[in-house]
Amino acid sequence: MNYSETISFNTKGEIEIVNVTDNVARIVKKSGIKNGIGCVFVPGSTGAITTIEYEPGLLQDLPEALERLFPKNIEYRHHETWHDGNGHSHVRASVIGPGLTVPIKNGNLTLGTWQQIVFVELDVRKRKREIIVQIIGE
Amino acid sequence: MNYSETISFNTKGEIEIVNVTDNVARIVKKSGIKNGIGCVFVPGSTGAITTIEYEPGLLQDLPEALERLFPKNIEYRHHETWHDGNGHSHVRASVIGPGLTVPIKNGNLTLGTWQQIVFVELDVRKRKREIIVQIIGE
Amino acid sequence: MNYSETISFNTKGEIEIVNVTDNVARIVKKSGIKNGIGCVFVPGSTGAITTIEYEPGLLQDLPEALERLFPKNIEYRHHETWHDGNGHSHVRASVIGPGLTVPIKNGNLTLGTWQQIVFVELDVRKRKREIIVQIIGE
Numbered sequence: 389m390n391y392s393e394t395i396s397f398n399t400k401g402e403i404e405i406v407n408v409t410d411n412v413a414r415i416v417k418k419s420g421i422k423n424g425i426g427c428v429f430v431p432g433s434t435g436a437i438t439t440i441e442y443e444p445g446l447l448q449d450l451p452e453a454l455e456r457l458f459p460k461n462i463e464y465r466h467h468e469t470w471h472d473g474n475g476h477s478h479v480r481a482s483v484i485g486p487g488l489t490v491p492i493k494n495g496n497l498t499l500g501t502w503q504q505i506v507f508v509e510l511d512v513r514k515r516k517r518e519i520i521v522q523i524i525g526e
Numbered sequence: 527m528n529y530s531e532t533i534s535f536n537t538k539g540e541i542e543i544v545n546v547t548d549n550v551a552r553i554v555k556k557s558g559i560k561n562g563i564g565c566v567f568v569p570g571s572t573g574a575i576t577t578i579e580y581e582p583g584l585l586q587d588l589p590e591a592l593e594r595l596f597p598k599n600i601e602y603r604h605h606e607t608w609h610d611g612n613g614h615s616h617v618r619a620s621v622i623g624p625g626l627t628v629p630i631k632n633g634n635l636t637l638g639t640w641q642q643i644v645f646v647e648l649d650v651r652k653r654k655r656e657i658i659v660q661i662i663g664e
Numbered sequence: 665m666n667y668s669e670t671i672s673f674n675t676k677g678e679i680e681i682v683n684v685t686d687n688v689a690r691i692v693k694k695s696g697i698k699n700g701i702g703c704v705f706v707p708g709s710t711g712a713i714t715t716i717e718y719e720p721g722l723l724q725d726l727p728e729a730l731e732r733l734f735p736k737n738i739e740y741r742h743h744e745t746w747h748d749g750n751g752h753s754h755v756r757a758s759v760i761g762p763g764l765t766v767p768i769k770n771g772n773l774t775l776g777t778w779q780q781i782v783f784v785e786l787d788v789r790k791r792k793r794e795i796i797v798q799i800i801g802e
Contacts, residue, residue, distance in 0.1 A: 390699050390801050392769060423528050425565050425627075425660055427701050427765050432776035433717040440620045441571040445603035445613065453596055453617045458729055465721035475721065479729045482716045482760075484620075486779070489565050489627045489701075489765045491660035493530060498658045500570035503624070520774045522701055522767035524662060524800060525528050561666050563703050563765075563798055578758045579709040583741035583751065591734055591755045622758070627703050627765045629798035631668060636796045638708035641762070662800060663666055 389526060391419035395519040399509035402477070403451040406507040407442045408519060412490075413497055415521045422495050424525015429487035431518065434477040434511035436484035442504040450508070454480050460512075477510040484508065492525060527664060529557035533657040537647035540615070541589040544645040545580045546657060550628075551635055553659045560633045562663010567625035569656065572615040572649035574622035580642040588646070592618050615648040622646065630663055665802060667695035671795040675785035678753070679727040682783040683718045684795060688766075689773055691797045698771045700801015705763035707794065710753040710787035712760035718780040726784070730756050753786040760784065768801055 395411045408428070416426055428437050440446055457480075464475020488505060491498045499505070507519055533549045546566070554564055566575050578584055595618075602613020626643060629636045637643070645657055671687045684704070692702055704713050716722055733756075740751020764781060767774045775781070783795055 392699060392767065423530060423660075424662060425563075425701075427767055429765075429767050429774060430776075431774050431779060433715055433779045438620045439571055439624050441604075441616055443604070443607050445605065445607040446616050446620075448603045449613050449617050450620055453621075457595055457733055465724045466717075466719070467721065469719050469721040475725050478717055478722050479725050482714045482722075482726055483729075485623060485761060485764065486715050487765055488623070489567075489625055491530065491565055491567050491658045493658070493660075498567060498569050500568075503569060503571040520767045520769070522699075522769075524700060561668060561798075562800060563701075576758045577709055577762050579742075579754055581742070581745050583743065583745040584754050584758075586741045587751050587755050588758055591759075595733055623761060626761070627705075627763055629668065629703055629705050629796045631796070631798075636705060636707050638706075641707060641709040 389421055390524045392522045397517055399515050399517055401514050402512050404509040405447050407504050408507055409504045412505055412521050416492055416497060416523055419523040421523050421525040424492050425489050426492055426497060427489045427522045428505055429520045430507060434474055434481050435517060436481050436486060436508040436510060437488045438484055438506060439503045440506050441502040474512045477512060480510045527559055529661045531659050535655055537653050537655055539652050540650050542647040543585050545642050546645055547642045550643055550659050554630055554635060554661055557661040559661050559663040562630050563627050564630055564635060565627045565660045566643055567658045568645060572612055572619050574619050574624060574646045574648060575626045576622055576644060577641045578644050579640040612650045615650060618648045665697055667799045669797050673793055675791050675793055677790050678788050680785040681723050683780050684783055685780045688781055688797050692768055692773060692799055695799040697799050697801040700768050701765050702768055702773060703765045703798045704781055705796045706783060710750055710757050711793060712757050712762060712784040712786060713764045714760055714782060715779045716782050717778040750788045753788060756786045
């Protein structure tokens with residue numbers, strides 16, 4: 389069996405971390421699939437999907453780490469192509485990755501107690517985002 | 527068809543890299559699934575799953591790289607919430623990622639000769655870990 | 665249903681970014697699977713799979729970011745084991761990750777308009793690479 393749904397929302401721009409765990413869990417329930425996997429994926433190259441403990445401290449720590457590692461205000465060649473000032477967004481997205489696959493057991497995502505599935509808006513401007521959730525199993 | 531099992535072990539704390547390849551391969555065999563995928567996932571937000579050539583040099587190089595990129599002794603806001611001193615563990619885990627999906631062909635994981643599936647303990651203390659392995663296919 | 669194929673190519677060495685999107689899309693079509701997932705994986709521990717907007721600027725920006733984060737010319741213990749000078753390649757590969765899972769809807773990968781699936785050659789020398797594509801669904 390397989391079942392798919394899209395989660396849609398607007399982001400406020402750099403760096404918003406959106407907790408989509410409840411949305412994904414609801415889609416798992418709706419699918420009727422008890423055991424299998426859930427694949428969560430962002431179409432687009434300036435956003436990422438990962439997990440994090442969703443608490444206010446880490447929602448600042450992750451962006452600060454990304455700024456240290458991939459500074460916004462250094463030279464990116466991408467700007468020569470598009471002049472949209474988001475070269476750092478693209479590079480961050482490629483390193484974190486656009487998707488995540490989570491096992492499902494007895495109708496539930498096998499997440500840790502404090503572990504949440506998040507979309508990370510890495511682009512420099514507001515975006516309308518659509519996240520694909522694909523459930524496969526029995 | 528789908529089949530699931532949990533791998534349990536204790537870690538010694540920061541940074542232990544646990545080779546779970548043989549455990550995952552054994553679960554693939556037990557599943558009877560010949561062609562499909564194996565999804566390996568850690569419930570929890572201070573551990574990660576990836577692959578590496580499991581040799582003593584790299585078991586030091588990866589931790590040293592993580593310490594350069596996400597130093598332990600800088601300020602993390604996460605500490606204001608929990609005072610558990612593992613802000614860097616969480617950020618590292620979000621960037622590496624909590625899971626991995628590997629194709630299965632003829633009953634075998636399609637890993638490279640030297641490529642091993644590992645759990646990376648990023649937390650600062652000893653943990654009891656349970657890794658979920660979900661096999662899907664035919 | 666499930667279907668698998670291998671994509672083979674030669675790389676020129678560090679850091680070549682190979683766009684495999686059309687190959688993966690063709691394998692999805694050939695599979696006849698309309699809804700499900702596609703898992704793209706590199707056997708080997710010095711290459712990575714991710715997505716990126718495949719334009720000349722970013723093809724320089726990603727390598728430059730990796731060199732800033734994981735410099736080639738610092739000490740790696742891996743060299744003491746093998747003397748092959750690619751310790752940085754291994755560490756980069758473990759952080760980016762060896763695989764990617766993408767949802768399939770109506771026979772198409774759910775990629776963004778500018779988002780391409782790429783193999784990143786992180787090794788220091790030319791390699792013959794085989795990428796596994798496993799399609800699962802209905």
